[in-house]
Amino acid sequence: MSSKRILIIDDEENMLHMLKTILSKEGYEIITAGNGIEGLEKIETNLFDTILCDLRMPEMDGLSFLKTVKVKNIDSTIIMMSAYGTIDLAVEAMKHGAYDYISKPFKPDEIILTLKKSEERERLRKENILLKKEINKEFGLENIITKNDKMLQIFETIHKISDYDTSVLILGESGTGKELVAKAIHYNSKRSGKPFVAINCGAIPENLLESELFGYVKGAFTDANQNKKGLFEEANGGTLLLDEIGELPSNLQVKLLRALQEGEVRKVGDTKQIKLDVRIIAATSKNLGQEVRNDSFREDLFYRLNVIQIDLPPLRERREDIPLLINHFLNRYNEKHHLKAKNISSAALNILVEYDWQGNIRELENAIERAVILSEGSRIEVSALPPDIRKLKAPREQEVVNDEYSIKRIHLIMEEQLIKKALDKTKGNRTQAARLLEISHPSLLSKMKEFRLR
Ligand SMILES: Nc1ncnc2c1ncn2[C@@H]1O[C@H](COP(=O)(O)OP(=O)(O)OP(=O)(O)O)[C@@H](O)[C@H]1O
Ligand SMILES: [Mg+2]
Incomplete structure (x- = not known):
């Protein structure tokens, strides 16, 4: 375990010397300063667990030192040392964020006890922050x-x-x-x-x-x-x-x-x-x-x-979330089952984005967990999707158009409808259909592939 580092600030040589002796014996690493300004210099280049600071000092007194340190957002626990007649200052210091004060003169045991108490509090505070982070990760x-x-x-x-x-x-x-x-x-x-x-x-x-x-x-x-x-x-x-x-x-x-x-x-x-x-x-x-x-x-x-x-x-009103959620659940279930189905084919993704998810995110989550388990390789193919979703018939076109606002998606829906209509009319003759649609033959073929039409 690394030893705790303490900064002691006091203008009395004797005091510095005595504290250094007592606390070094306790296993602390000690650095000293003769006044607030010197103290500030030390915290520029060191991280301290605790700062012990006298209240009345020339140059920069304890209270000004404390206020400056707090502005700098330094994380050390600060304990003030107050001589006779400075108790009111010590109380003032606690209002400004000092953790505790100890009255001079004190016995070695007293200062050690005060330090241990503050360390325990610090330990709890850190533990608390960690716990909060954990909880936020799960429920935030x-x-x-x-x-x-x-x-x-x-x-x-x-x-x-x-x-x-x-x-x-x-x-x-x-x-x-x-x-x-x-x-x-x-x-x-x-x-x-x-x-x-x-x-x-x-x-x-x-x-x-x-x-x-x-x-x-x-x-x-x-x-x-x-x-x-x-x-x-x-x-x-x-x-x-x-x-x-x-x-x-x-x-x-x-x-x-x-x-x-x-x-x-x-x-x-x-x-x-x-x-x-x-x-x-x-x-x-x-x-x-x-x-x-x-x-x-x-x-x-x-x-x-x-x-x-x-x-x-409902999920079908926020389809833009579907790819994000798929990613999220892919990570979760790969980790949970120690698997490596890291990505998803665009055909499978298309089906998932178009599906109408009556069971919403829970249904999507279940579908992904299933697919992660059933997929052989690292990519999820259409065959790993639940049969109900896979063989999904296109929803009634008019309904889709009615609650769709994306020009891009309506465009795709119309395109698909027109191609189907043209292929119907020409009894599947692609050359004639392309002519009707006023597009080139290759582009009809590529669109048919995109819409999975035969
Ligand atoms: N936006 C989201 N991001 C990540 N996961 C989500 C999201 N929404 C829901 N989930 C997950 O989907 C599942 C269902 O969510 P939840 O249980 O909160 O829904 P519910 O509305 O209470 O459902 P029910 O009506 O069935 O009780 C949970 O596993 C939840 O973690
Ligand atoms: Mg619920």
Whole structure:
């Protein structure tokens, strides 16, 4: 282990000498300076774990030194040494970012203890930064792949709302990334150190859902032989994702609304309420507004949840993301399965970009994982794609044109249609078809190849 390096700044020779002796014995590497200016020179050329700095010195005093160092954004822990009569200065120094101070005169043990304490804090701080980075890698916005404008606007919304405790309602078809977005909100918020808990309201039998959400007390029903915490309580201080909120039975809609309004929950079989601090994110693939109009979802609960609404576009409305996502999943599944299907043939890519992805990103993810495993070589060919996708019939042309805005893509669609029409009319005679289309014979052949026409 390399030894820690300490800079000691003091105008008293004796003090410097004494500290150097004590701390060197403890295994520290010591560098000394006689005043603030000399101290600043030393930090230009060295990295220090800790700086011990006297407060009252000629030339540049401790407080000015501290302020200068902080402006320079230097990462050392700074501990001030205050002589009799400078305690107020020491307190002032801590306001300016000193970690601690020690009063002179001190015993060797005292200074060593102060240093150890600050090192422990520093270790924890660094560990914390690392952990945060890890979490961000897994759940942060960096992990949501997109270049779609609507999605990028959603990123902005996430940044804006993360730190407020408002409820969020996430709408989107199955597999569009609702849970991913919910996690990004949580891990971007000041709640990130507390739990993120998710429940799928549609996957739990109605009679169990209440005790799952709110918990129960011993004796509440036959099998309740001890108290159990509900998910609300588990999520205390953090975030609770109520997934498929549209599936919540109406009696629980009432109870949920009450819990949200009062910030309290009552366990099944209990008489008292527990106060909780939980941020609610609800998600659904249903059209919840329609459910409200049908009277199958309570309007008051809807408004309570729908403070901020995030509407995730389906994948077929952000086809520009498909190649990015393919790359992302190729990397992920190559790594996971120790395989090397590093790229994808343009024919296979074309099919994937054109497919309409009812199951959205989850379906694409599954298709890529499958293809990575089935591919023999380093390139994914059409044959490795799932049969349903591979034998995809071209979607009805008019439909495609209706929700397409890219001139380039409409151009391609029209071109394909015209070529098919011409080939139909000429019963497959390419020379005549080329003439009808007013293009050259070779260019018809190359276009037929591009559109995979025979
Ligand atoms: N933009 C994205 N970038 C990378 N991965 C994504 C993206 N969107 C979704 N995914 C991945 O797709 C899968 C489905 O996402 P998620 O579970 O968040 O969707 P969902 O909307 O909650 O789906 P469901 O309605 O089926 O519960 C997950 O594996 C997720 O990591
Ligand atoms: Mg989900």
